[in-house]
Amino acid sequence: MSNQNISVTLSSTRRQKPEDDKLVFGKVFTDHMFVMDYSGDKGWHDPRIIPNQPLQIDPSAMVFHYGQTVFEGLKAYYSNGKILLFRPERNFQRMNQSNDRLVIPQIDEELVLKGLKELIKVDREWLPKSEGTSLYIRPFIIATEASLGVHPASQYKFIIIMCPVGSYYKEGIHPVKIAVESKYVRTVAGGTGTAKTAGNYAASLKAQEVAEESGYSQVLWLDGVEKKYIEEVGSMNIFFKINGVVVTPALNGSILEGVTRNSIIHLLKHWNMPVEERKVSIEEVYQAYKDGVLEEVFGTGTAAVISPVGDLFWNGEKMIVNGGETGELSMKLYNTLTAIQVGKEPDPFGWVVEVEQEEK
Template identity: 60%
Template sequence: MGQSITFHKADQLKAKPDAGQLGFGKYFTDYMFEMDYSAEEGWHDPRIVPYGPISLDPAATIFHYGQEVFEGLKAYRTEDGRILLFRPDKNMERMNQSCARLNIPEIDEKFVIKAIKKLVAVEKDWIPSQSGQSLYIRPFIIGTDPALGVHPSNTYKLLIILSPVGSYFGNSIHPVKIYVEDEFVRAVKGGVGYAKTSGNYAASLKAQTKSEELGFDQVLWLDGVEHKYIEEVGSMNIFFKIEDEVWTPALNGSILPGVTRNSVIGLLKHWGITVKEKKISVRKLFKKAEKQKLLEVFGTGTAAVISPVGFLKWEDKVIKVGNGEIGELSQKLYDTLTGIQTGKSEDQLGWTQEVKIEKEEVKEKAVDKAEEKAEKKPAVTE
């Protein structure tokens, strides 16, 4: 796609939120990216426009048949002022896998990464710099045909929005309590479990509410056929340290292929640690815990990176993992991944991509510094 991205300047910019009160997904930047698709023109009219509401017909496909996919990644500011993205190529690769399953026209992965970098460069001043903070990036595609009837849309809209977010854990990492769901089903092989689509998350809400009522933070899903094999947590993939090995459920068509999951497996193998992607029965896992062989449990995802699990509940059994705090391996993975993402650690595996600031923006920054220097210079009296 050789199209150029047009820029529509906003009449007025927003006040930046307090960096100490960001939370997750509460604030959005001044601009967003937008691009449209039609059968006649393909993906066309890429543009950066002021952030705001979009107009859709009440009969649009997205409202009635849920034809939608999305992604989530982050931009990080390094101590020396650079801006880094973490493995955006993997996110775009997965987005096309989701598009294929939802019958949405595929995107030009390199072009959308270019669009992300352009948008992030425009919004560089929105990237928070405190420890654990970042700029969350949400690309998504929706079907927009104004017609009822169960069939794929002929028109689509791709949008990218940005949100400055705080540290997932605050000042310290708090292990979560997980409830193993054995009544409701999230996905089955042959369905859309491996796609990042809104329906998967809608299907998880009832069980999530149930787990919170029981005093737990998140749901751990079992397979939809036999209800005995571990799959994933509502918003994370899951890992178990069993003695000197690390186990994680094998991708089977109903589990989301997480980018952080893939990165953790890569790091563990890089360190010489045995990783087994396999079917893991919840009964066998609890037996390992009873024998003191389950040493650590942690989830992986874009939001938290590494989320240690302190407690697991299944039926009438509750197990405490380790001492209920983050384990040594979990901490090492968290420190290494966040170090790579923020430029504090060497990126030996080539996972980061830098967002270059355009010359005009660099020139503008230099002028600002010159003006600041002139203001500080003492006045000369005659």
């Protein structure tokens, strides 16, 4: 399938591009999108780049009723006349893992990466060039079969849309306040936690709302069985530096395997820093805090890369991490990974993929 031709239909009108210093995440989208359809008799077919437009879809489309949908998130960066992607193949590999869990047909990872590159070239003028800015990329799949029967759909759409985004930290990195969630659960092993699917995020909104009402920006999820072991923070993976060792919850069937998480683990090992993937209980973290050895806490994800935690609230106790300041390791990881992403530092892992270089 990867040798399919990708047709291109250019938009006759152009949208207003926001200035780099006025970018708002996920509000203004580029002129074009990549689309591909699936049917039982044809498989995935008709890959095309078309003007960005509303979808015409039947009210009984199964995505609306049974939530059969997956998505991904990644970024393109401008660097010295080049357009760079960071580990895009990992995103499409993970999308196929999500597809498997949601019983959505596997995509040709090579073809959709080719389609993404072509889409970026068509909308290259949308790529912001100021430091810290990027082009956010959202590939997703929805079940479009018009049916109210509870079964895997026979028709789907794969779509990529893109939007220019500003720096996540406009005024520098500031640690966030996190509340440990003990009532609601995000997912459980055997559920859809390892898939990047809409339902996981819908399930998180209530706890997020409650946390925000109490002055906290995110929730720290515990496992859904014992309410004891740490899983994720908000929609990010979580790391703890305890007495010189970096610890992150092991992938257990309910934790999403983040691309940034994987990259951070690689970097730490490359620096010969001790890093452990294992079960981490909230009691262990609290005891480390009481013993004065909870040195840093940070989340990892595509949007922020590194999000330091300065205040962790659990069981009526407020844990102030590193004096509420961004830790040295968090800052080093953030600076190194963002520098690799935009080609300012060597890439010893072969993570950066060049889309296009400007003609001289």
